Amino acid sequence: MSEAATKAQLPRLSPALAVELFATFNLAFLALDVFLAHDANDFADAREWAPVVFSAVAPLFLVSGLVLGIRRPWGKTVGLAVGYGSVLVGVIGLVLHLESAFFQRQTLRDLVYAAPFVAPLSYAGVGLLLVLNRLESDREASFGRWIALLAMGGFTGNFLLSLLDHAQNGFFYASEWVPVVAAAYGASFLLPVVLGERGSAYLRLCSGVLAVQAAVGIVGGALHVVANLDARADSLYERFIYGAPAFAPLLFVDLALLAGIGLWQIASTRVEPVLVSPP
Numbered sequence: 001m002s003e004a005a006t007k008a009q010l011p012r013l014s015p016a017l018a019v020e021l022f023a024t025f026n027l028a029f030l031a032l033d034v035f036l037a038h039d040a041n042d043f044a045d046a047r048e049w050a051p052v053v054f055s056a057v058a059p060l061f062l063v064s065g066l067v068l069g070i071r072r073p074w075g076k077t078v079g080l081a082v083g084y085g086s087v088l089v090g091v092i093g094l095v096l097h098l099e100s101a102f103f104q105r106q107t108l109r110d111l112v113y114a115a116p117f118v119a120p121l122s123y124a125g126v127g128l129l130l131v132l133n134r135l136e137s138d139r140e141a142s143f144g145r146w147i148a149l150l151a152m153g154g155f156t157g158n159f160l161l162s163l164l165d166h167a168q169n170g171f172f173y174a175s176e177w178v179p180v181v182a183a184a185y186g187a188s189f190l191l192p193v194v195l196g197e198r199g200s201a202y203l204r205l206c207s208g209v210l211a212v213q214a215a216v217g218i219v220g221g222a223l224h225v226v227a228n229l230d231a232r233a234d235s236l237y238e239r240f241i242y243g244a245p246a247f248a249p250l251l252f253v254d255l256a257l258l259a260g261i262g263l264w265q266i267a268s269t270r271v272e273p274v275l276v277s278p279p
Contacts, residue, residue, distance in 0.1 A: 015265035016138035019147065020070055020079075022258060023129045024062045027086065030122060031055035033247050037119070040241050047096065051089050051123065058082045062130075070133060079134045086127030093120025118157045118164075122251075125150055125157075129258075141269045145194055147262030152190040154255040155213075159183035161248065175223070179249065182216045185209060186252075190259060193266065203263050210256040210263075217256070220249025 031052050038048040061082055065075030097120060128150055136143050162183055166176040189209045192202065228243035229236075240246055 014138055015143065015147075015261055015268070016070065016133055018261045018264075019129055019133050019138075020062070020066060022261065023126050023133070024059050024066070026122070026126050026254065027055055027062070027082075028059040029055075030126075036241060036247075037245070045096075051093060051120070054085065054089055054123075058086065076134050079130045083127040083130030083134070086123045086130065088127075090120045090122065090124030090127065093123065094118075096120075118160045121157055122154075125154055138265055139269065141198070141266060144262040144265035144269070145196070147265065148190050148193040148259060151255050151259035151262060152187045152194055154251070154258065155183050155186035155190065158251050158255065159187065161251075165245070165248070179216060179220055179252065182213055182252065186213050186255065186259075193263070198266055200267070203267055206263055207260065210259050214253045214256040217249045217252030217254075220252065221246060224249060 034048075034051045034055065038052070043049060061078045065078040069075045070079055129147075132143070132146050132150075136146060159180060162176075162179040166180070169176075171177060186209065189206050193206060224244040224246045228239045228246060231239045231243045
């Protein structure tokens with residue numbers, strides 16, 4: 001078979017395919033992330049297994065939809081089912097996390113030291129991406145704006161996570177303010193895109209901001225790992241279970257990638273103005 005024929009059989013990377021791969025990988029990765037988070041309290045509540053099982057099984061169905069085509073009957077049905085299911089898991093997780101302390105006493109202290117209430121909304125975000133990928137064409141400019149909106153929501157959630165997580169130790173290191181500020185900038189720079197800004201100059205500016213977000217995530221992840229390696233615990237596993245969340249800063253990289261897909265789609269559908277010479 002010739003090289004040209006082989007390339008013709010390979011699916012072309014499109015915004016819709018990129019979104020599907022992004023959602024599938026993130027849903028699968030959440031199985032590990034949630035397992036490590038809930039293992040810190042030895043899965044005290046049996047319901048804590050639900051998101052782990054969902055994240056382990058759902059990607060298998062999404063892969064089958066990828067193989068058969070996400071817009072074909074099976075792929076569309078599976079994607080919508082997993083998408084709505086993921087949103088449900090996220091909303092229920094949000095309520096259960098808040099129920100752990102905040103709903104009982106409703107104090108700022110209980111909000112800071114309760115289970116991270118924003119974290120389960122990662123499921124809701126992934127679920128909405130899957131639904132978007134079935135109900136909206138990636139040939140429409142609104143597709144990229146919806147992705148930018150979801151990424152902006154993710155940065156907003158990351159702002160709250162960084163703020164509350166680092167507030168637990170009173171921002172002992174000044175560098176702990178960096179992700180808080182970075183997440184705020186990430187959300188604010190995407191707002192004009194959500195509102196319809198499509199200028200090439202602004203899209204390039206946003207791309208630069210997203211590159212900084214990714215750098216913050218990589219450096220933050222390295223700092224969390226170093227802190228855990230220096231921590232005192234009986235085993236390396238316990239250092240990472242009870243120490244700084246090693247995967248949390250990588251959410252900046254994840255959201256930068258998602259927003260980048262949105263900017264790519266918007267740029268690819270942007271129509272340049274045609275200059276007409278006067279008669």
